[in-house]
Amino acid sequence: MNEQEITHRYLAESIISQHNAMTLGIVDGDGFPWLAPVYYVHKDFHFYFFSDPASRHASVLALTEGYPSVSASAAIYNEPDEYGHIQGLQMKGHLERVTGRGDRARVMTAFGLRFSFFARFLQEPRLLKSLQKNEIYQFTAREVWITDNSRLGYGHRICFHP
Template sequence: MTPEDTARRLIDANNYLTLATADRDGHPWASPVYFTPDGNDFYWVSRPTSRHSTNIAERPEVAIVIFNSQVPFLAGEAVYLTAHAEQVGVPELSRCLQIFRSRRSELAAFEPGELKLYRARVIDASVLINDGGPDIRVPITLCR
C-alpha cells in the first residue's frame, strides 16, 4: 500500500477531522468538524461565531489531522494537512454545497441556515506511516 493509499483510506473511513486554528495573536484552538473531502479541498459547516470560524476570519492558515483513534498503542496512522481555510462565498455556494452533501445520504437535504459552509484548500500533505518503528511522516499528493 502506498502512502497515498493510506491517506485515502483514512480520509474515506473518517467522518471527522481535527481542525487546528489560531487567533490573530497566535493562541491555538483545535476543533473536530464533520467533513466532506473533494480532492485537495475539505468542506464542513459551522457557525461563523464559533471560535475556529472567527480564527479563520482573522488568520486563514490552518492545520488538519485525520486519524483513527481506535487503533492500539504504536499502531497509529494519520494524515497531516496544512491548508488555507475560508467561508465559501455566494458565487460558489451552490456548487460547494452539492459537494458537501454528496458524501453521506443524511446530508442530501441539508440546508445551512445559521451554519455556513467552509472550505480548506490543502497546501501540503503528509501521512504518518505505521511501520512498527519511530514516527515517520511521508509527503504525499492528495488529488484524485
Template sequence: MTPQETAHRIIAANKYLTLATADRDGNPWASPVFYTPDGDDFYWVSRPDSTHSRNLAERPEAAIVIYDSQVPLFTAEAVYLTAYAEQVGAADLSRCAQLYSSRLPEQTVFEPEQLQEPAPLRLYRAHAVDASVLLNDGGPDLRVPISLRAGL
C-alpha cells in the first residue's frame, strides 16, 4: 500500500481529528472534532465562541492529526496536515452543510439555518496545504510526506 493509499484509508476509517490552533500570541490549543472529509477539505461543526473557533477567527493556520489511538504500541498510523481553516460562509453553507451531514447518522442532519445566526453552531472548513503519513513499520515515528496534488 502506498503512503497516499494509507492516508486515504486512515481518513476514511476514522471519525475524529485533532485540530491544533493557536491564539494571537501563539498559545496552542488542541481539540478533537468529528469531521467529514472532502478531498483536501475537512468539515466540522462547532460553537463560534469555543477556544479553537476564536483562535481560527484570529489566526487561520491549523495543524491536524487523524489517528487511531487504540492500536498497540509501535503500530500506529496517522495523517498529519497543515491547513488554513475558516467558518464556512453563507454562499457555500447549503452545499457544505449537506456534505457534512452525509457522514452523520441518518437521523442527524444539519440544515443551513442550524449553522448561522441566531443558532449556536457554525460549520467550519480546513483546507489542507501540506500532508504526511506516519507509517506502521514496527518502530517509532516514520513520517513520509505525501503529495496533495493527488488529493486526499
C-alpha cells in the first residue's frame, strides 16, 4: 500500500468511526431501489448490523438461489449546517448474512461496546425477543468514494479500494 492509499484509508476510517449509522441501498425483488438506515459496527471495511430477515433489504438475499451475497451500496455522512463541512462516504460492495455462531457473538460484543443502548436489548424481555428474531448481516465495501469538503475542497472526491 502506497502513502496515498494509506492517507485515503485513514481518512475513510476516521469518517466511519465518527458515525454510528449508514444508509444501505439494494435493489429489491421487484427491481426497485430501496434504502434502509442501520446502526453498524465495523472492521476493515466490513460493516455488521442486525436486521429482520423479512425486511426488504435482507429478504433480497433469499432471491439469490445459490449466491450467498447481493450487490449493495451504502452511505455514511454527517449533516452539517455549512456546506464546507460536508463529509461522508459512498460505497459499493456486497451484502451477505453472517452465519457463524462465533461471528454473531463477536458482533454482539462489539455492539455492546459501541452502543450504550444495546444493553437494554439484552435485559428487557420484549427487546431481547425482538433481537433474537434478527439476523446479522455484513456489508463489505469494495469501492469507497470519500467526500470531505474541509480537506479535499468543495466538489472533490477521491476513490479508495480497500
